Amino acid sequence: MIRTLRILAANPLSLLGLTLVILITLAAIFAPWIAPFPTHNGAVVDFLNNNRPPSSHNWMGTDLVGRDIFSRILFAYQISLTLGVVVLAIAVPIGTMIGLLAGYIGGWLEMVLMRIVDVFLSIPPLVLAIAMMGVLEPTLTNAMLAVTAMWWPWYARLVYSIARGEREEGYVLAAEVIGAGAGHIAFREILPNCLPAIITKMTLDMGFVIIIASSLSFLGLGVQPPTADLGSMVAEGARYLPDSWWLTVFPGLAILVAVFGFNLLGDGLRDVLGVDE
């Protein structure tokens, strides 16, 4: 662990990524305490102070109904991070399991599972999510469901390709010779060798999940008002460009910072964990 951190720290960009991720996570967790206007995440309107540019009172200005944009961005990070964590927490185990089974057991199971994965991978991810959201009600839970449905196949494909290679390795054959069961070999022998790749991809994917979720709410298919969400804040503000630029620029920057942070960290982890590109 300390060794990992030391290697990470040796690369300034990775360190920057790690710092951004930690800052964003802390900001999200402590939003109710550090936000200057904690009530502005809800159904609050203040038309006497609406559409104000950045000032010492409102660091990032106020939106069209008078809510503090900085406070709303902190709360929006809660939504984005929760969404990212939940999506990956569901998609990664499912994808890994399917990939392992297909890669290690092979045969007809491999055929069936990997063709299903191919079907999912052949549909552009955002289109699949939009189609699902069109059928379901636009809520946070359904947005998570839609993003999860498009995310697991990538892990299935990743783990499958590693497991297929490992299947022929000496240590797997040795385990088979001494009579280890299929479950033991898959989960205790092969899976640990897939973990570095999975962890690296998860870190990189946090950024992408945040982007996709923001795209969904940009289209009005994600979290509904008055809850703060980065994508819908950008969508709402875009109508008022270029005059009320703060409505769009700050939430947009917030997305950029989050995605950038996770990407840099993911790159750093890839080096640390020795995963091939």
Add this chain to the structure above:
Amino acid sequence: MMKNTALITALCAATALASPAFAETVLRLDEVAVGELDPAKASDYADSILMFNVYDTLVLPAQGGPGHTPHLAASWDVDGATYTFTLRDDVMFQSGNKMTAADVVYSVERMQALGAGLSYLFAGVTAEAVDDTTVTLTLETPYAPFIASLVRLPIVDMTLVKANSDSEWGEDFLSGNGAGTGAYSVTSHNPQEETVMAKSDSYFLDVADVAPDTVRLRYGLEPATVRTLIAQGEHDIASQWLPPEVVQALANDGAQLLTESGTGGFYFKMNTQKPPLDNVNCRLALSAVFDYGTAIQMIAINDEVSGGSPSTGAIPVGMFGANGSDMVQTQDLDAAKAYLADCPYDPAEMNLEISWIAEVPLEERFALLMQSNFNEMGISSSITKLPWALFAEQVSTAETTPHISQLFVNAVTGDPDTLLYGMYHSSTPGTWQSPEYLNDAEVDAALDAGRSATSDADREAAYSALNARLMAIAPTIYGFDRQSVFAASNRVNVPALSDPAMAFGLDGMGFSFRLMEMTGE
């Protein structure tokens, strides 16, 4: 020598192009999609702009005052329920065909057969051509504002339609082509993108040279796009749906503000079939809790121009039956508490769905204002964004209609009947104007009385009674009386939208391009 001649010719051509006398003037404006070109299906603003320019009607609203003036009809007589029109004999369609009484009969019957748009205005009307220039329209039941309705009866070129379509009513042809007598003919039409129109040279009235030669009506432009285009001198008149901040920014940059007022309002329509809004006390509580004062602040553009004026009741000020300006609606939390005490539903369990139309960003703010007002009373609610097309589909049944729908509605003929009948009569539920699904015998009776009464005094009495009844049963929260504001470049003058003495008193009529003046700037 050859070379010189060519050079001189080229120079002459260049001079001709640059000379203002030959310059083609182009007017560019925008509206919300879709642009419905078939005049029998026209109902909303974009459709009306198309209809008023490509087609003509028998009468026109008088400018700067009440009443109607002859247009395609030279004169008319009324005998009970029979109206006899003498048509002008010098009117040609854009195709070159002569306009006759047979075209008027065809237009009425086509409207009735298609049953779309505002065809309900002409249900039960029998049209008959007496000779080429005389036509009678006979009503089944007396309808006081019938002459006013005629502004929604565009006359279609029957000969052209029949020559270009196999179907009797030519829907396929008229959805993409113009067939009118109007001052502008359709050059190209894509209902989602743009309609291009050109000044017709065969119009029966004089059209000033300064009227635009070409008009490009674009659909579905983003507010930020319109803002940028006007600032760059590439757009002339913005739609009325721009958020007030954008209109303000444009006005600060020197854009002129055009206005059109007086025939409609902004409404929060409550679905009276869906609990808890099926109970009158619950509806009255919501009406009392809404913050009308803040809503008025939200629509102000500057000190002089605003998107509306305070509502005094169910009927806009200036129409029959309107309340005086001393009855301005205000938020009344004590009254709201009292009504809520008599409402049998638990406020925390109400989960009212407040919808807003995606194409009208301002409505999201009204939704948030309303939600925060409801929160003060402990009433739970959620906000849903609905694109116009989806909303129009959802209102077709009471079950799928949201609890609260936000709508701008105007009297399509300028008469209160066409504002209120379609909204509240029990025979017209489930249109975009009537998501209330109101079924009230007293309201029906007042509406029927309003359209059959012959004297102004009787009509005033009927609509006063209607106003009182509507305020008592609160199917709708009456937000404010509407004034449409359009930001425009200085390349165009629009007297009908800037000079009250030239205003038409009918929504969309101010966009008669033949009366506009390009300034050459």
